[in-house]
Amino acid sequence: MRLASRGPDDRLGWELRCLEEVRRGNRRAFAEIYAAYAPSLHAQVLLPRLGSPAAAEDALAETFRAALEHAGAFRPQGGGLFAWLARIAMNKAADLHRERARTGKALASFEALIAPLQGGDPGEQADRGLDRQRLRLAIEEVLAGLSSRYRSAIELRILQDLARPECAQRLGIGMGNFDVLLLRALRAFRAGWVARHGAGGEEP
8 A cells, every 4th residue: 555545544654654664674664664765754844944966965865864763763642753853853944044144144254355366457466466466375385284175165166166066966966965074174274364364254
């Protein structure tokens, strides 16, 4: 009998049996739950909140990862399995929004730092050119002290100005994971900059 054709009691029984199998390590049971509820979670819960299919897919993966880790926490008194998964998904969407906000702040701080390196009047005085050269060298020095992963995230997203999906693709990760990576990279850059040059500007 298909899940859609089951009554509430039959569905709850199926959910409890699947979860019990999941707790025993049965991957097929987990795949059944995923197939039954992932499309609705993506379309009804995550995509409307995040607006981006790629971000919604990342949040969906995080939702099921968390559900797998905490399968023993499900209690049918709080509603069916879909309601439980939906609550996890909403939390993951909120987490992603917060990460975006923090990344945006860190990006603004970094972009303000490198602004003198971008564009500029060719007729500027020589000492301004020297200032830009010193700033470039200082930035390169801090970047060189970061891990290759952090350095790549900053170079792709900011210095090369590539779109987030392309950056994520080049690094072989999901876009949500790229956002987290970039935020951590910018914080590491900030820490390295402060260690060498003092705390100038707003904390990312």
